[in-house]
Amino acid sequence: MAKTGKLAAFKLGEKKTAMVNLPAQFVTAQDANSRGWSYSKLVDYAKNPDKVNDFNNESFKEVMDLKKQFYEAGYATRASATTEQEPIFSSDKLHYNNHDISVLRKRLDKAQANGNNIHELAFSLRGDWLVENNLYDPKTGNIDQDKLKHAQQKVAKTLINKSFKLPLGESEQDVVWFGVVHQDTDHLNMHLWFAKESKETRPEMLKQSGPYKGQPTGVIPLQKIELTKREFRNELMNEKSRQKRTDVLKGLGQLKKDIVSSSEEVLSNGRYVGQLKAIFFALPQDQKGHWQVGNNRLMDNNTKMAKANHLTNQLLNDMFQNEFKSEYDEFKQLGQQFDAFNIEDQGLMRKGQSKLSENKDEALRKRLANKLYRHFNQIQDNDLETIGQKLVGIRSRIRDDQGNHLKKTTFKACLKKTSVQESNSKVAQKNNISAENNHNKLQTNKVMLKNNKSFSKINRIWQQDIRAETNAERQFLRNQKNTAREQQIEEIESQNHRII
Numbered sequence: 148m149a150k151t152g153k154l155a156a157f158k159l160g161e162k163k164t165a166m167v168n169l170p171a172q173f174v175t176a177q178d179a180n181s182r183g184w185s186y187s188k189l190v191d192y193a194k195n196p197d198k199v200n201d202f203n204n205e206s207f208k209e210v211m212d213l214k215k216q217f218y219e220a221g222y223a224t225r226a227s228a229t230t231e232q233e234p235i236f237s238s239d240k241l242h243y244n245n246h247d248i249s250v251l252r253k254r255l256d257k258a259q260a261n262g263n264n265i266h267e268l269a270f271s272l273r274g275d276w277l278v279e280n281n282l283y284d285p286k287t288g289n290i291d292q293d294k295l296k297h298a299q300q301k302v303a304k305t306l307i308n309k310s311f312k313l314p315l316g317e318s319e320q321d322v323v324w325f326g327v328v329h330q331d332t333d334h335l336n337m338h339l340w341f342a343k344e345s346k347e348t349r350p351e352m353l354k355q356s357g358p359y360k361g362q363p364t365g366v367i368p369l370q371k372i373e374l375t376k377r378e379f380r381n382e383l384m385n386e387k388s389r390q391k392r393t394d395v396l397k398g399l400g401q402l403k404k405d406i407v408s409s410s411e412e413v414l415s416n417g418r419y420v421g422q423l424k425a426i427f428f429a430l431p432q433d434q435k436g437h438w439q440v441g442n443n444r445l446m447d448n449n450t451k452m453a454k455a456n457h458l459t460n461q462l463l464n465d466m467f468q469n470e471f472k473s474e475y476d477e478f479k480q481l482g483q484q485f486d487a488f489n490i491e492d493q494g495l496m497r498k499g500q501s502k503l504s505e506n507k508d509e510a511l512r513k514r515l516a517n518k519l520y521r522h523f524n525q526i527q528d529n530d531l532e533t534i535g536q537k538l539v540g541i542r543s544r545i546r547d548d549q550g551n552h553l554k555k556t557t558f559k560a561c562l563k564k565t566s567v568q569e570s571n572s573k574v575a576q577k578n579n580i581s582a583e584n585n586h587n588k589l590q591t592n593k594v595m596l597k598n599n600k601s602f603s604k605i606n607r608i609w610q611q612d613i614r615a616e617t618n619a620e621r622q623f624l625r626n627q628k629n630t631a632r633e634q635q636i637e638e639i640e641s642q643n644h645r646i647i
Contacts, residue, residue, distance in 0.1 A: 157273075157274030157277065157283065157285070157333055157334060157335055158273075158274050158333035158334070159274045159275055159278070159285060160275065161273055161274070161275055171266065171267070171268045171367050171372055172266070172267055173264045173265060173266040173267070173365040173366075174264065174265050175264050175359070175362055175363075175365065176258075176259045176260075176261075176262045176263055176264065176265075177262070177362065179259060179265070180259070185255075185256060185259065186255035186256060186258060186259045186265050186342065187251075187252035187253075187255045187256050189255070189265070189340055190235065190248055190251060190252055190255070190325065231292065231328075234327050234328065235247075235248060235251070235325050235326075235327055236296050236299075236300075236325065236326055236327070237251070237300075237324055237325045237326065238300055238303065238304075238324065241293060241296050241297075243325070251323065251325055254323040254344055255323055255342065257344055258323055258342035258343060258344045259342075261343075261344065261345060261346040261347070262346060262347065262362070262363070263342050263343040263344070263346075263347060263363055264342060264343075264362075264363050264365045265340060265341075265342045266340065266341050266342065266365070266367070267338060267339065267340050268306065268338070268339045268372075268375070269336055269337070269338050269339075270299070270336065270337040270338075270339070270379060271334045271335070271336050272334055272335045272336075272337070273334055274333070274334065274335070276491065276492075277290075277335060279385075279388060280383055280384055280385045280388055281385050282294060282295065282383060283335070290328070290330065290335065292328050294383065295328060295335075295337060295383070296326065296328070297382070298379055298382035298383050299326050299337055299339060299379070301378070301382055302375050302378045302379045302382065303324055303326070303339060303341070305374065305375055305378055306339070306341075306367075306371070306375050307322050307324070307341060309371060309374070310367045310368070310371045310372075310375075311352060311364060311367075312351040312352060312364070313349060313351050313352055315341070315343050315352075316343055316344070317345060317349075320344075321343060321344050321345050322341055322342070322343055322344065323341065323342055323344050324339060324340060324341030324342075325339075325340055325341075326338060326339045326340070343363070347363045352364055376493075380492055391488070392485065392488050395481050395484050395485045395488070396485070398477075398481045399478060399481050399482060399485070399507055402474055402477060402478045402481070403478070403507075403510075403511050403514070405474055406471050406474055406475070406478070406511065406515070407511075407514055407515060407518065409470075409471075410466075410515055410518065413466055413470045413471075414519070419462060419465070419466075422458065422461070422462045422465070423462075423519075425458055426455050426458045426459050426462065426519070426523075427523055429454040429455040429458055430452070430455045430520075430523065431451040431452065431455075433451075434451060434452075435524075436524050437524070438452065438455070438520040438523055438524055439452075439517050439520050440452065440456060440513045440516050440517055440520070443456075444509060445457075445459070445460050445509065445512050445513060445516060446460060456516065459516045459519060460512060460516075463512055463515055463516070478507075478508075478511070479504065479508070482502075482503060482504025482505075482507050482508065483504050485503050485504065486502045486503055486504050489502070489503060
């Protein structure tokens with residue numbers, strides 16, 4: 148970021164840069180005292196900038212080093228960077244007058260006298276993002292400074308209360324902070340300075356060892372800074388930008404539900420019996436009954452589940468290329484669309500950092516894998532030899548039960564069937580099959596079910612899964628008030644229920 152020498156002349160047309168950077172730095176009271184610095188000098192009026200590294204936290208060459216700001220009198224309120232008569236603001240007011248600043252100076256010096264650190268964070272906002280969210284008009288140079296200040300007022304509470312082991316202040320009045328908007332660089336900058344006012348005595352907030360033992364903790368963890376950045380973005384993002392992101396996330400969630408709820412039908416069609424057997428026999432026997440992906444990634448190599456996980460991943464790849472091709476392609480496309488939003492908001496990904504699309508894909512695969520493993524946890528290894536016949540038998544009865552006249556049967560009508568025997572009896576009557584032959588067929592089915600207890604276990608679990616997915620889908624549809632979509636889902640639910 149560079150000085151422009153002008154006010155509100157922000158760079159436009161940038162690509163792959165973050166909406167906001169947020170470097171953090173601090174100076175200890177001991178260091179300030181030894182150099183003759185006063186915290187109150189940070190609010191004086193005057194000029195100038197440029198930044199160096201600070202070993203304590205994330206550093207950017209875009210913001211002046213906090214230590215140098217003590218030498219640059221009036222860094223906060225210099226006329227070359229601000230357009231307001233009263234640019235200083237805090238939690239209570241958007242414009243501090245001379246009296247307010249006098250009180251502020253006294254509180255800052257009290258914080259220093261009590262041995263507390265002075266912290267600074269700088270919010271650097273890209274011009275294109277400001278334009279897109281109606282915060283800056285490049286033609287007029289107008290900036291919605293009030294909205295920017297309100298957003299910083301809100302995130303200051305999060306930052307001060309959640310950045311350390313305990314809230315920085317022992318009460319709301321125990322922290323002194325102030326901020327300002329700077330406009331003389333190619334990105335808009337907002338600064339926030341804050342310090343605890345009363346003397347720190349809480350052990351959790353003091354260094355317990357090392358050269359700084361007894362001094363207040365100063366480093367803010369990077370994850371807390373990231374949390375503050377997200378909250379700041381959400382406060383400033385306009386409804387159109389927010390809705391675009393919400394729609395993509397909803398689409399990803401709905402596609403995931405559709406794929407998961409349809410997976411039982413796909414696995415019961417007999418196409419993947421060979422792969423299912425291979426997965427079952429690859430599962431570690433010493434973890435029988437507790438098979439799951441766990442906290443590992445599906446393609447991790449250093450786990451006992453690795454072989455089974457790799458085979459399961461290949462099964463999922465085949466399903467995504469065949470039965471779920473259109474749904475999975477759309478799922479990937481939406482994930483990549485959200486990756487583009489994240490680049491707009493956060494900049495290019497750091498090395499080793501996962502994209503949202505990758506995380507969503509992994510979550511989908513783990514959900515499906517764990518669902519399969521739950522079924523396997525219910526059966527014994529000697530039962531799997533006949534699973535091929537079971538799956539074929541399931542598919543055969545599905546076709547018999549459905550019939551041409553049941554294509555549009557609703558989910559509620561299906562629930563009225565009290566047993567497989569009743570359903571088979573009706574189909575038998577329609578096809579003029581004798582009662583005696585039908586009785587023999589039912590007896591054969593009873594024998595098959597008795598000898599293959601694992602099928603009934605799988606059947607029961609699949610019914611529970613479909614019930615859970617059905618409830619989730621119906622709740623989603625009620626919230627959305629989408630009648631057409633509800634009718635389509637209920638038809639799918641009806642088919643799935645008949646399958647079981």
